[in-house]
Amino acid sequence: MSTLSVDTITGKSTSTNLTIGSTPVVSSSANSLTIRGEGSNQTSIQQGLAKCWVGFVGTGTISVSDSFNLSSLNDDDTGTYTANFSTNMANDDYCWSASMKDGTTQGRGRYSCPQNASTYSTSAFQMEFQNDTTSTMQDVDHGALTVTGDLA
Amino acid sequence: MSSLKVDNITGRGNAGFTGSVKSEGGNTTTNLQQGLCKSFINFNGEGTVATRDSFNISTLNDTADGTYQLTFQTNMNDGNYTTSGTGGDTNAAAVIVCQPHDSEAPSTSGYRVTCLQAHASINDEPYIGVVIHGDLA
Numbered sequence: 001m002s003t004l005s006v007d008t009i010t011g012k013s014t015s016t017n018l019t020i021g022s023t024p025v026v027s028s029s030a031n032s033l034t035i036r037g038e039g040s041n042q043t044s045i046q047q048g049l050a051k052c053w054v055g056f057v058g059t060g061t062i063s064v065s066d067s068f069n070l071s072s073l074n075d076d077d078t079g080t081y082t083a084n085f086s087t088n089m090a091n092d093d094y095c096w097s098a099s100m101k102d103g104t105t106q107g108r109g110r111y112s113c114p115q116n117a118s119t120y121s122t123s124a125f126q127m128e129f130q131n132d133t134t135s136t137m138q139d140v141d142h143g144a145l146t147v148t149g150d151l152a
Numbered sequence: 153m154s155s156l157k158v159d160n161i162t163g164r165g166n167a168g169f170t171g172s173v174k175s176e177g178g179n180t181t182t183n184l185q186q187g188l189c190k191s192f193i194n195f196n197g198e199g200t201v202a203t204r205d206s207f208n209i210s211t212l213n214d215t216a217d218g219t220y221q222l223t224f225q226t227n228m229n230d231g232n233y234t235t236s237g238t239g240g241d242t243n244a245a246a247v248i249v250c251q252p253h254d255s256e257a258p259s260t261s262g263y264r265v266t267c268l269q270a271h272a273s274i275n276d277e278p279y280i281g282v283v284i285h286g287d288l289a
Binding site: 031032033045046047048049050051053054055065066068069087090097098099100101132142144145146150151152 | 285
């Protein structure tokens with residue numbers, strides 16, 4: 001068995017392939033790496049990566065529990081928050097999903113949604129959390145969101 | 153063209169392999185580990201619960217109506233990871249909310265989710281998907 005120990009591996013061009021056995025597992029082109037998936041097809045590494053995720057406490061003085069690519073989280077209003085990226089997205093067409101819990105009483109559903117389309121930008125977006133029963137904005141005890149899309 | 157043939161490629165530090173990849177826009181890089189989903193599951197939560205497909209899930213238990221306990225194969229580093237969930241019903245008009253359990257915080261070894269229909273009660277649902285991002289142990 002041989003082991004290669006290095007700090008950096010650089011392809012000679014934008015079309016470098018990493019092959020194990022006879023199977024190309026990683027292929028590259030400009031700003032794009034593809035990897036062989038669980039079957040026989042290739043999938044994009046960049047497109048499959050989350051570009052930002054945030055876990056936060058949204059009641060009282062809000063706090064971020066853990067995050068990736070988040071510079072700050074603003075408490076704008078009741079149940080309304082703005083997430084600011086550390087590194088900007090390439091456009092405002094990215095996708096985000098969220099979940100949340102509130103208090104200790106089961107069955108208190110919450111919806112999350114973009115505040116409105118105009119709040120999407122390459123550097124930030126605003127979101128709101130709504131009480132399922134009263135259809136009013138409400139702070140969440142625990143909020144979580146994930147962003148996928150194109151990084152700048 | 154040049155080719156290099158080895159069995160293992162390792163980083164030289166104690167951190168092991170850490171990767172960053174060029175962004176789609178080409179102006180920056182993004183962290184490979186931080187961007188990777190650490191667990192996902194698609195399961196049928198009605199009747200005898202059944203996992204359709206999953207990654208890094210060891211067990212799925214039906215603990216109560218619309219409430220499920222999931223356990224990781226490989227633990228997370230802390231309980232601060234993010235959960236994104238969605239649920240579907242055979243009733244096309246039903247709106248399903250899938251969220252972390254109200255009274256049980258996520259732990260390093262697993263988490264509990266609750267599914268409820270909009271303006272209704274907690275219910276078992278046939279189509280439930282949850283994705284986890286965060287720090288692996």
